[in-house]
Amino acid sequence: LTAYPRRGKLISVRGIDGLSEDWRIFGETECGEYSPLYASICRSVADDAELLGLAASAPATGQQPNVLLAAVHYLVLSGLNTQLSEVYAGRRGISDAPALFREAVLGHRDAVARLLATRRTQTNEPGRAALLALGLVQAAAVLGEPIGVLDAGCSAGLNLLLDRYRYDYGAAGVLGPADSPVTVGCALSGVATVPARLPVIAERHGIDLEPVDLSDADDARWLLACVWPDTGRLPRTAAAIELARRSPPPVSAGDMVADLDAALDRFDPALPVVVTTTSAIGYLDEAQRRDFVAILRRRGIQRRLAWVTTDPVGLIDLFPAPPVRRETLACTLGLAIFDGGEPAGRTLGVCHSHGAWLEWTDPAWPH
Numbered sequence: 180l181t182a183y184p185r186r187g188k189l190i191s192v193r194g195i196d197g198l199s200e201d202w203r204i205f206g207e208t209e210c211g212e213y214s215p216l217y218a219s220i221c222r223s224v225a226d227d228a229e230l231l232g233l234a235a236s237a238p239a240t241g242q243q244p245n246v247l248l249a250a251v252h253y254l255v256l257s258g259l260n261t262q263l264s265e266v267y268a269g270r271r272g273i274s275d276a277p278a279l280f281r282e283a284v285l286g287h288r289d290a291v292a293r294l295l296a297t298r299r300t301q302t303n304e305p306g307r308a309a310l311l312a313l314g315l316v317q318a319a320a321v322l323g324e325p326i327g328v329l330d331a332g333c334s335a336g337l338n339l340l341l342d343r344y345r346y347d348y349g350a351a352g353v354l355g356p357a358d359s360p361v362t363v364g365c366a367l368s369g370v371a372t373v374p375a376r377l378p379v380i381a382e383r384h385g386i387d388l389e390p391v392d393l394s395d396a397d398d399a400r401w402l403l404a405c406v407w408p409d410t411g412r413l414p415r416t417a418a419a420i421e422l423a424r425r426s427p428p429p430v431s432a433g434d435m436v437a438d439l440d441a442a443l444d445r446f447d448p449a450l451p452v453v454v455t456t457t458s459a460i461g462y463l464d465e466a467q468r469r470d471f472v473a474i475l476r477r478r479g480i481q482r483r484l485a486w487v488t489t490d491p492v493g494l495i496d497l498f499p500a501p502p503v504r505r506e507t508l509a510c511t512l513g514l515a516i517f518d519g520g521e522p523a524g525r526t527l528g529v530c531h532s533h534g535a536w537l538e539w540t541d542p543a544w545p546h
């Protein structure tokens with residue numbers, strides 16, 4: 180048995196039966212109504228011994244449903260000329276998607292197997308910037324500004340450019356430069372208006388175990404391939420990648436626990452720093468999570484320091500479970516201030532993992 184992390188848990192690869200269950204659960208709980216296209220493909224792969232067999236022959240990292248889905252999407256983005264491209268582009272209904280998906284995998288078996296063997300899920304979701312933006316406003320209200328931002332587990336660093344994006348929070352209003360090439364929509368509820376502006380970011384840096392190099396066309400395409408085609412996120416991710424290519428965010432390779440001290444040392448000591456993590460803490464085991472918080476506690480004695488994070492509801496004790504919860508990909512948006520004393524965690528709201536919606540629950544609004 181091989182174990183690999185998924186959404187904060189270690190799960191085992193149990194051969195074809197286990198994979199079938201993974202596909203079924205993934206389709207129901209993660210895709211669901213959010214991605215009807217992938218939900219329908221997942222349902223059919225869960226019953227397809229041939230496709231499951233191909234997935235089962237991959238290394239553990241390649242066995243996650245997301246990786247086979249991304250492998251086929253990668254082929255589509257590479258110009259694979261099948262009707263599946265039409266479905267993914269939304270120009271054709273999804274009823275044929277499972278059969279076309281199957282045809283694409285089996286027709287390009289070697290290429291798919293190569294991708295499963297060499298790639299792993301790699302997302303860098305600029306939609307999460309809509310969550311971080313409001314978290315940073317709250318953090319700066321306590322710490323003062325300008326601030327430094329350290330994004331830990333930053334992938335390609337797209338969320339380090341969060342002050343370059345335009346946010347559309349629906350009825351609550353808009354935020355960010357009107358002429359931004361990247362617009363992120365987030366259905367915000369629980370508040371009447373959004374803040375007038377973001378805090379000034381004087382310094383920014385990101386660390387990731389395996390940063391994505393956007394100057395590598397293949398890596399950039401894989402990043403895009405990991406986006407689910409029918410969720411409306413492709414154009415904004417492509418635009419964010421383009422922006423990051425023109426203005427590369429400062430990212431370096433490093434472990435978010437072992438190298439956290441060194442990453443914090445990069446910032447002007449007088450500058451308050453907000454450490455951000457989005458869908459990254461789940462990759463740490465419990466001992467690493469404890470160490471991560473312990474380092475922030477220690478560093479909070481010397482400098483103004485906060486942590487803004489989005490992670491699956493209940494993953495981090497510091498942030499009480501929000502009073503409301505929607506099921507599909509529900510995360511907690513949390514803020515903790517580290518000032519030398521016992522860190523006080525505030526749950527700001529419950530949100531969709533990709534930032535599709537945010538239900539604000541913290542009474543301290545507006546800041």
Ligand SMILES: C[S@@+](CC[C@H](N)C(=O)[O-])C[C@H]1O[C@@H](n2cnc3c(N)ncnc32)[C@H](O)[C@@H]1O
Nearest residue numbers: 302303304332334387388389434435457459462
């Ligand atoms: C699901 S992605 C999220 C990326 C980005 N934070 C976002 O929200 O778009 C998780 C990222 O965490 C990184 N990661 C996992 N464990 C890590 C560690 N111990 N230190 C640094 N980065 C890590 C992975 O390489 C990956 O890029």
